[in-house]
Amino acid sequence: MKAILKLIFFIVPLGIIGQQKNLPFQDPSLAIEVRAEDLLNRLSLSEKIGQMQDVAPAIERLGIPKYNWWNECLHGVARAGSATSFPQAIGMSATFNVSLLNHVASAISTEARAKFNQSIALGQRNRYQGLTMWTPNINIFRDPRWGRGQETYGEDPFLTSRMAVAFVKGLQGDDPNYFKVIATPKHYAVHSGPEYNRHSFDAYTDPRDLWETYLPAFEAAIVEGEAFSIMSAYNRYLGASATASPLLLGDILRDQWGFKGYVVSDCGAVLDIYKYHHIVATAEEASALAVKAGCDLDCGTSYATLANAVEQGLITEAEIDTSLTRLIVAKLKLGLLNPLDQTPFSDIPESVIESEAHQQLALQSARESLVLLKNENRILPLSKNIKNITVIGPNANDRHFVLGNYFGTPNHSKTILKGIKDKVSKQTKVHYFKGVNLIDDQPIFDVVGDDFYSGEVTAEYYNNANLKGNPFVVSTVNFVDFEWGGAAPVPVLTPGDFSIRYSGILKPDFTGEVALNVLQSGGSYKLIVDGKEFMVSQEDSDPKPKTLFVEKNKKYAFVIEYQCTNPWMASVQLMWDLEHRLGKEKMFQSVKESDAVIYVGGITARLEGEEMPVDVQGFYKGDRTTLDLPKVQQELLKELHKLGKPVVFLLTGGSAMTINWEQEHLDAILNIWYPGQGGGDAVADVLFGDYNPSGKLPITYYKSIDDLPPFEDYHMKGRTYRYFDGEVLYPFGYGLSYTDFSYSKPQLLKYRQQKTESNLVEVTVTNNGNYDGETVVQYYVNDKEASVTTPLKSLKGFQKVFLKKGTSKVVRFDITPKDISIFNNQGESFIEPGIFEIYVGDSSTTTNKTLLTVE
Known part of the structure; x- marks a missing residue:
């Protein structure tokens, strides 16, 4: 994106501390314990309680600015705009490279500090702009149906432990006095689905499974990695909420492991204690229970009732002080209460964000994450001088699947298709077809490609959801195909309260009817073609695609007005059904004329993930109900196989799949996970022999979902390579080489x-x-x-x-x-x-x- 700064209001931060050093808690020369006690003694009960919630308000009389404790960086700074995107955690684990992951984590925390410095300069202290990172996810991926398994380091406690320690140390840094950021291993403990009932579920294990499988990674992250924070889980364990468990938070975490940091609840987990677990009847009782058990920070608003809980005799102010002291110490160790001119890491510039070095690190990480599952007759690597290739699949030209979930939005990223095109010789003909939708057999819509735009598209960004006034930023883009998650597209905008006007020209290379569509999330849109209103969405629904007759090489001016009102999601894509109208036979003819077919498919984070509003065949609320490849994709692969050309299957996804037919019939299979921004180049490097694959599976690929115990059974018997004695498709640790x-x-x-x-x-x-x-x-x-x-x-x-x-x-x-x-x-x-x-x-x-x- 080439940004032309049109108008930016730089806001002078309010309530910035440290303009005078006249209070002991502001003095970095004093011991942290002295500073923490000084601040604690200056706070009223109401002020104390406010600081124990994730959105902690400013205390202007003491010069303390507001602070939002919630930030994410699972595989790159997430939901905060541009950042380097490394492979999803499950892919990083497939590298089996602890040193590499440590370097990745260090790069991430460097970018996090740079973005924090940027936010402070803009006067912003919002969600996803702080230094307390709620990652890594070190739950054991015990069952491949769990949609959040992609966020983990796999099924093995030892591998997860080594990766966890490396990541935590890389994030927190090695400064003797300050953390670069604070790492927060999650979700403690015994938590790995299902998603649909995570707020009310009671997980049961025997003590052996607890200590042999579910706790080792957390112990390593806390004792060896010295993580200064940990996040409790939503579910109950042995009847007690994990967020108010004396066993987990007291006996094990603090008494046995000596944890000195703070515990944060998963978001809404304190509310769950009374609303869904029904352990107690009120928010006051739940809050008191959690604090007394050792949960110091509430991601939510339940702790707002702690004053009432004190009045009711459920908890004492001294018990509140114990928890708050841990939070104050965390802020001090981050330098958040220092004078501005003595804030650590304040000299890290914006230029480190997605720097060339970080891009190269993302590329190398992606290369090492790729796992070669099959290579019949050594068909791979392919020659760069191959004459004809047809690239097919719902993820081949998808700019977003490579990012998985909990993602940032890199500016330098390639699709798998683009990586292949850039790798082969100039004489090689590369044909592309989406071929099929991800899970359904509806008409195929694909993103309007770069080649169909005449010139660049102007993008005007407004810091309100109504396109009012002058745009804050004007830039140019090459296409309309963006997904920002819970972030805004440029730092000066407010997530959930911004709008964009895209203006450009389409120039089709064909004559005939084509249906246009705008896919969006987080708001509403209007599409205008040649000055006439063409499509308008409503707040609760988007219109059906609409047909337009176009002529070859004729130019059509369009405007898309996108208005975002949702702080949790934002995306906009200009689509059309050109491939559907050309017909399937065109694709088959291309295959017949090709020397090889590269199929890019599987699943994406639009189907698997955290408590998602998804209920389609094979997927429910973020989890899997089958391990099979979506039926429409398998049917297309069978059709392609019948054509007799070599088929190389690039499998996407964050979990195991029962690809038995594909293993038996296809020529080569490369598991590419969600490979991050370097995925396009990394996959091409492997396909064409510039990198020899070295990734290994951090999970077991079973032959059938019927081989597994019930999803909600947390006993380890019959699960993972350590306890499953049947025949598997691909074992843990497996991966081929050239x-x-x-x-x-x-x-x-x-x-x-x-x-x-x-x-x-x-x-x-x-x-x-x-x-x-x-x-x-x-x-x-x-x-x-x-x-x-x-x-x-x-x-x-x-x-x-x-x-x-x-x-x-x-x-x-x-x-x-x-x-x-x-x-x-x-x-x-x-x-x-x-x-x-x-x-x-x-x-x-x-x-x-x-x-x-x-x-």
């Missing part, structure tokens, strides 16, 4: 050891193929003679290694007492003598093992 790696038999430093001793296992890994490449060496343990139920096999270590073709490397793993410990039915960890299987290989199904005797 080269071939071999492993020697594991060798131990000691084949007999005492329970408290450490040991060492090593293997020699050799690249026997024709390409240089990386692989992930994985180390698993199984207690063969355990007296209690244990996992079939558990990941205990992994290393990503690069080997040139024809070379070898010795890879070593420490075997620690923790690696050979198991959990009894009370959730207690112990080691018992016996025979242990030590595996080292390329996936969880490796049989490359040796035996260790523990005495």
Whole structure:
């Protein structure tokens, strides 16, 4: 977007602190504890309660500005306009590269500080502009039906733990005095769907599953990662709200793990305590219960009743002080109560946002996230000099699916189609067809492509929802195809209260009828063609597509007026049904003339995600009701297969799919997840041999949904590679390469050891193929003679290694007492003598093992 600044009102921030250093809490030279106590003692009960809600009001008499505690950065600063978009969390986990994720998190927090500095300069302190980041999501992806599994690091506690620590440390930084941002692991604890009843559901596990599967990542994030915040879950656990659980928030989190930071509720979770869980009857009782259990910050308004709760004797002001002190300390550790000229990281400039270095990091992350699932007869990589390619699929030219959920809006991003076009030779003919809708068989509408615009489109942005007055910003864009989530398209606008006027010219290369449509969310629109009102939406519904007769090379002036009134969502796209009118035979003819077909399909974050208003075949409220590829897509793939041309399937999505037919019949399958802004180039790099795929699955791909226990059953028996003993489609840790790696038999430093001793296992890994490449060496343990139920096999270590073709490397793993410990039915960890299987290989199904005797 080329922005031409037309009019911006720079607002002088009100209530900025630190113009004079006359109060101890404003003095950075004092100990944090002294500063926190000083501020606490200056506040009235009403002021204290206000600071314990996510929208904390200003206290002007003390020079304290308002602060909104809610911000997001799952895989890039989210919902706050332009930012670098890295692969979705599940894709980052597929890299099995802890160091890379740490660098990504550091880049994200740098951009977060830059955006914070930008917001302060504009006098804005709104949602998604603060420094308290409600991420990472480190719940265990125990069931592939869960729509939010895409936000996690997968199904394994060890992998999730390593990724969590790396991400938390990268976000918070290494400054000895201040956090760059504060990380908030979520959702604590035992939380992974379903979405439809998360506000009332009671999760049950035995103590062994709790400590063996659901808690390790949180413990690692808090104890080793030193996260200074944690978010409680919506659901109950063993009858108690996770947001008011003495077991989770007191006994485990603070007493056993020594947590010194603050707990924030998931949004509305305190309200859930009385409204949906029916644990107590009133907001006062629920708020008192939560604070006393250890929930310090309410994302919501229930804590506004705490004054009444004090009057009713449900809670004391001293108990409120305990929670508020933790929040004050957090603000101090972020530098939020310092004088302006002593605010840490205030010199981080806007230029770091989506910088060239960050774009390259996003590209490398995307490359490493891609998982090659099948490569029959080594059809990949394709030659860049291939003569004809037909690219088909609902996600091939979709600018938005690459971002997943909880996304920012990068300015530098490519579709998969554009990445392919840019990669192949100039002589290669690349044909594109959407081919099918994502889930239905309705007429195909696609975004009006760049080639059909005559010149650039003028975009006028208004800081109100009614197109009133002069635009604040005027810019030019190349198309009308935007999705901003809960953000505004430019920083000076207010989310949920802005409008845009797009003015441009369409120049079709055909003669005939075509139906136009505007897809929007978050407001309403008007489409004007050649000065005449063509389509107008209502607040509660959009009109049906409308037909327009066009002539080849004739120019048609259009105006789209979009008015956003929803602070949670905003998008606008100009669509038409050109492909539908041309007919399916045109696509089939193109396929017949091509040397290969690249199909880009699967699912997107419009279908899977958080508590979504979705109820269609295969999807409900954000979750999956089937693991199959949508029927319309599978039918098209079968038609393409019958044409006899090689079909390469680029599978999109954030969860496992039962693509049994596709695995049996298609030539190659590459899992591309939601790869972020570098996805277009990264996928092309892999397809055409500029990068050798190295990603590994952080989840199990089952053959049937019938293989799984009921979704709401939180017992781990029969779930994940650790407890499922049936045949799977693709195992955890699986991923192919263009080269071939071999492993020697594991060798131990000691084949007999005492329970408290450490040991060492090593293997020699050799690249026997024709390409240089990386692989992930994985180390698993199984207690063969355990007296209690244990996992079939558990990941205990992994290393990503690069080997040139024809070379070898010795890879070593420490075997620690923790690696050979198991959990009894009370959730207690112990080691018992016996025979242990030590595996080292390329996936969880490796049989490359040796035996260790523990005495």
